[in-house]
Amino acid sequence: MFTTRARWLAGGIVAALVLSPSVPAGAHYRRPVGRYVVPGDRAYPEGIVREPGTPYFYVGGMTDGTIWRGRIDQPRLEVFLPGGQDGRTSAVGMKITQGRLVVAGGTTGKVFVYRTRDRQLLHVFDSGARDGLVNDVAVAPNGDAYVTDSFRPVLYRITAAQLAKREIDQPLRTHVDFAGTPVRYDTGVNEEGINGNGLVVTPDGRFVLMADTNSQAFYRISTRTGAVDPIDLGGVTDIGADGLLLRDGTLYSVTSVFHPEGEISVLRLSKDYSRAQVQRRINGRGMDFPSTAAFDGDDLLVVNFQFQKAEPALPFTVVRVSLCTTAGLR
Template structure:
């Protein structure tokens, strides 16, 4: 999610969340749902501006969050239309940005609320509200580590938050959202606009990989020490990542910053995650100012078309299937 930009820049710049737990079912959609494949899903409402998306493993469901009022919709991969799962405004959730699922819990970044909301995917019941206490930041994306910890970016405040697995397992509803890493004095420099954005945790749990949309950079952050190292992209400066996914040593970056028609950059990472090279880029294919994506099986991404700050968005708002 991003702060408003001048209208004349919208044709060239817009962006704004994901982790290993969001890969979704590894069974191909065509096998899991009787051969029915839906390529385009409809998000209801002409003011939806959907930003975050996550696939729930072992089920046919995926979830999409809206930035205009915090509505969360649930869709089935074999049906075209999404339905309201959590109405906007409930529990003080006035916006919903990045989201992940862990142990049947939907973890939702609450944007300018400064909060992270956690719900049961089975009962749609509120489990937790983690509050940073800040109302000047933008809690943007969530990633789940192998040990169950959740990491959360703030795009306006130079910090990385962490919610421990123990906090998520605790029955206490209201808890603090604590800073894990303060970026002051590190290579990460926050400027006006969207900074720390999409993030993933490496399979060994040693690092968080974070996208910085403003600087078109990626950073490797140690989960044990907080040490920050820029990822060497070999001179590439035109990625401008929003949502991120990581699988089999490849980083998938979703953006509309330089390509309103949407771009997915597939980057091959070194074993220590310190360097990356762009293997290929995917453009178009139904994307329309996208923000992020989630895996659906081995070969497909479900990409959410955000269209944020577009005065007259192309309706209806959609999620599209992009085959890799």
């Protein structure tokens, strides 16, 4: 993801991160595998989401918008939605809510929504901007969806009421304009202008927590007022803020900014989400320039994006990384 801005604008995308519940107790599937193959030598898989109550997970392709579906007990993914369909030429961050797959469309400036049961297109939310990078999606407890744009300094919101409408074509509206806030959109460590990136919504629905890749920072954004505050990291500056997950007061940041072999930073949040302390780092374990991940029980399913490499190591893969072992920590 840190090549040239022109390459990004040609079909680019960055990280997106996913939070999804694990398979419920009593569900019976074969033993999960540790490595999943994404078909295609130009796939560049970027986003991932785990569908609750099923054996399925979904992965999006940055370069042409293909969406693959995998089973946790089978080693190879299959095409779920072909690239280019419905004008979906890039697929980045994803979430699932009430059987609807919500997909950030990268440089299309759009968000696409599909019903997972029958693959039907339900909505296309269009920002109208073609100079942005619609990157990641997070769903609040009330059903609203928040969406980052890595090139344009805004946070979008799709309301639960919009998602419930029968109307397919709808506007993607700005919820927070970052002008005049602590968030600064400009070039940084990646030299690409990749700013607002992964995001999650807190369980109480009060805040969006957003990663800023350029500044290596995290921000707390009020869903009610739009007020933006930096999250105090205690002076730590090498986390590599990218795709995010949140569970039980712990924030997980998946990145390759400082570690091509992949790094998951595990941070404990204060009760008001204003502070975060690094507890540990997870490196390696089959990761290779990863972009994002999804929870699967006590594991993460990590996407090996590899967009930064001149020649990716084939095949493209999703790897299972356990959060329960101390192996590989520093």
